[in-house]
Amino acid sequence: xxxxxxxxxxxxxxxxxxxxxxxxxxxxxxxxxxxxxxxxxxxxxxxxxxxxxxxxxxxxxxxxxxxxxxxxxxxxxxxxxxxxxxxxxxxxxxxxxxxxxxxxxxxxxxxxxxxxxxxxxxxxxxxxxxxxxxxxxxxxxxxxxxxxxxxxxxxxxxxxxxxxxxxxxxxxxxxxxxxxxxxxxxxxxxxxxxxxxxxxxxxxxxxxxxxxxxxxxxxxxxxxxxxxxxxxxxxxxxxxxxxxxxxxxxxxxxxxxxxxxxxxxxxxxxxxxxxxxxxxxxxxxxxxxxxxxxxxxxxxxxxxxxxxxxxxxxxxxxxxxxxxxxxxxxxxxxxxxxxxxxxxxxxxxxxxxxxxxxxxxxxxxxxxxxxxxxxxxxxxxxxxxxxxxxxxxxxxxxxxxxxxxxxxxxxxxxxxxxxxxxxxxxxxxxxxxxxxxxxxxxxxxxxxxxxxxxxxxxxxxxxxxxxxxxxxxxxxxxxxxxxxxxxxxxxxxxxxxxxx
Numbered sequence: 001x002x003x004x005x006x007x008x009x010x011x012x013x014x015x016x017x018x019x020x021x022x023x024x025x026x027x028x029x030x031x032x033x034x035x036x037x038x039x040x041x042x043x044x045x046x047x048x049x050x051x052x053x054x055x056x057x058x059x060x061x062x063x064x065x066x067x068x069x070x071x072x073x074x075x076x077x078x079x080x081x082x083x084x085x086x087x088x089x090x091x092x093x094x095x096x097x098x099x100x101x102x103x104x105x106x107x108x109x110x111x112x113x114x115x116x117x118x119x120x121x122x123x124x125x126x127x128x129x130x131x132x133x134x135x136x137x138x139x140x141x142x143x144x145x146x147x148x149x150x151x152x153x154x155x156x157x158x159x160x161x162x163x164x165x166x167x168x169x170x171x172x173x174x175x176x177x178x179x180x181x182x183x184x185x186x187x188x189x190x191x192x193x194x195x196x197x198x199x200x201x202x203x204x205x206x207x208x209x210x211x212x213x214x215x216x217x218x219x220x221x222x223x224x225x226x227x228x229x230x231x232x233x234x235x236x237x238x239x240x241x242x243x244x245x246x247x248x249x250x251x252x253x254x255x256x257x258x259x260x261x262x263x264x265x266x267x268x269x270x271x272x273x274x275x276x277x278x279x280x281x282x283x284x285x286x287x288x289x290x291x292x293x294x295x296x297x298x299x300x301x302x303x304x305x306x307x308x309x310x311x312x313x314x315x316x317x318x319x320x321x322x323x324x325x326x327x328x329x330x331x332x333x334x335x336x337x338x339x340x341x342x343x344x345x346x347x348x349x350x351x352x353x354x355x356x357x358x359x360x361x362x363x364x365x366x367x368x369x370x371x372x373x374x375x376x377x378x379x380x381x382x383x384x385x386x387x388x389x390x391x392x393x394x395x396x397x398x399x400x401x402x403x404x405x406x407x408x409x410x411x412x413x414x415x416x417x418x419x420x421x422x423x424x425x426x427x428x429x430x431x432x433x434x435x436x437x438x439x440x441x442x443x444x445x446x447x448x449x450x451x452x453x454x455x456x457x458x459x460x461x462x463x464x465x466x467x468x469x470x471x472x473x474x475x476x477x478x479x480x481x482x483x484x485x486x487x488x489x490x491x492x493x494x495x496x497x498x499x500x
Contacts, residue, residue: 027069029082033089045079045132046107047115047124050086050093055101060119060241067121072128079128106131117179118249120242122152127179135175136183142194148184149205154232157184159192159201167200167219174224180246181232202227208234209275226251230283235275239290239297252286253320256342258333259306259313263293266312270333277338285316285342299395302427305355314338315353316345327353354430367410371424376431379422380445386419387445388455388468391426396439401459408461418447419468444472 022039023030031039031048039046049065051058069081086093086101096105096112104115108131117127136158139145149155156175160168163185175183186192195203202215202224213231217223229251236258237243247255258274260266267289278287290297292311301307304315304325312333316326328341344350356373363370371379371389380387390406392399410421426436434443442455444467457463457475466474 025083026066027073027081028066029080031082031084031089031092033092036084036089036092039080039082040107040110043078043080043107044109045128047079047081047128048105048107049081049083050096050098050101050103050105051083052087052101053085057119058102061102064119064121064124068124068128071121071125077128077132079132081124108132118245123180123245126152126182129182130176130179135172136185139184139186139191140188142190145184145186145191145194148182152182153208154181154204154206155184156181156202156204156228157186157191157195159186159195159197159203161187161200163187165200170219170221171202171224173221174228177221178225178228181228204228204231206232226283233286235278235282236271236287236289239288239300247286247288248319250286252283253318254284254345255286255288255317255319256281256338257304257315257317258287258289259292259301259311259315260289261292261308261311264311267291270312273333273335273338276335277342280339281342281346284346305428314341316342316350325353325355326350352432354432355428356430357425357428367414367421368407369420369422371422371429373429373431376424376429379420381450382420382447383450384418384447386447386468386471388419388421388464389443389445390423391436391439391441391443392423393427393439394425395427398459399440402440405459405461405464409464412461412465413468444468446472 022035028049029039029046049058049061051061065081065083072079072081084092086098086103096103105112106115106128115127117123137148139148139157145157148157158168158171158175160171162168168185171183171185175185192198197203200219202219204213204215204227206212213227215224215227217227233243233246233250237247239247256278258270260270271289274287274289278285281287290300292301292308298308301310306313306315310331313331314328314333318324318326326345328337330337354373359372359374360370363372363375369379380389388409390399390402392402406421406423413419413421426439426441442464444453444455445451446453451472453472454477455464455467455472455475456477457467463475467476
């Protein structure tokens with residue numbers, strides 16, 4: 001009996017040890033429920049990506065994540081990159097509050113913090129270096145400084161005679177808070193002389209546009225950070241997977257979008273003009289080019305109600321106001337017209353541009369009525385009827401699944417004189433009074449006071465019918481609380497309107 005128990009325990013131990021073995025995929029540790037805690041315990045610093053195999057953003061991140069792991073290995077860093085398939089390891093995902101993909105958590109001494117850096121290999125490595133080392137690298141020789149300035153597209157060097165001074169401390173605070181770019185610091189006279197620096201100073205070095213920017217403000221953390229933000233991107237940024245997070249996640253929330261075709265030579269014709277104007281609005285409006293030859297960018301054109309034959313084209317977008325869009329009177333991209341368009345925007349002289357389709361002649365022929373911008377108010381705000389509106393996107397998978405159910409709902413209530421069932425393509429029609437941020441969105445406009453009630457119940461014929469029969473009581477969404485906003489899970493189709 002004793003031999004049997006001993007053998008069982010030995011086999012069990014072997015099984016546990018085998019399960020705990022950690023595999024690597026392109027230098028990235030593959031973690032599971034069985035080996036996760038061991039990986040966290042054995043490594044002082046470990047970045048973990050929780051991903052879903054079908055997630056488009058995860059697929060885009062994968063090569064950059066592997067590249068970052070390779071860079072860290074070459075540097076002989078002890079920082080580890082790992083990943084967890086959250087669709088398989090659901091208990092781990094739930095334990096760490098994963099609500100969308102990819103979610104990255106950085107574990108330092110076993111304690112997790114949210115990753116807040118970019119999605120390129122350089123940005124991942126820079127962020128990790130800031131979290132695991134000094135905020136600014138000590139530069140002691142001219143050769144050190146030259147190698148440092150050539151190491152990345154953007155670097156910042158602080159020149160301080162006394163690194164314990166208040167100015168130096170503000171610089172280091174800004175360096176700590178800025179994850180995307182490496183900072184260096186020096187007190188060496190030889191470096192002051194090499195870069196013609198007198199007294200405390202800071203220089204941002206970059207391999208584009210002016211080549212460098214010398215800081216001339218007071219050494220205050222917020223001002224230093226603003227200076228880095230304004231000067232670290234090119235005057236005109238080209239939109240792609242690598243720059244997207246910097247463009248839409250940066251501090252500059254007003255963007256001039258230039259829709260151009262490389263194949264038709266628009267970049268050659270208009271880029272220099274755009275740069276000349278962008279200089280005058282640096283730090284206020286970000287100039288962004290979008291190559292319309294890329295199939296991945298068709299969705300962006302659709303979002304602005306544009307077609308490929310409308311390029312070269314222009315729009316201004318203000319992220320702080322629910323993606324408010326502004327359209328110029330002319331697409332003539334002369335320096336004068338570009339400057340006038342942007343200046344009028346800055347001065348508040350432009351009216352928001354709202355997308356609208358033409359009203360179909362047979363809009364009310366079917367049980368589910370078709371709404372566009374021009375007839376929305378007349379139908380939805382009819383005080384004699386309860387009007388249920390589905391705001392949808394043609395490409396949205398959830399909307400496609402709902403479509404036959406919504407048609408059934410229309411049939412069920414078509415003889416009811418007090419209820420109207422309607423739908424509107426919210427990618428082609430916009431309303432000044434209503435902003436739609438996800439698809440599908442279902443809103444009931446109640447008769448009498450036209451009170452708006454959003455539906456958040458099950459998307460079934462029974463659930464929607466009950467919502468209507470209870471006057472919007474059943475299945476209504478909870479009141480919006482801006483302090484409690486959860487990130488939607490990514491789906492293959494995607495359903496966030498603001499996901500450009």
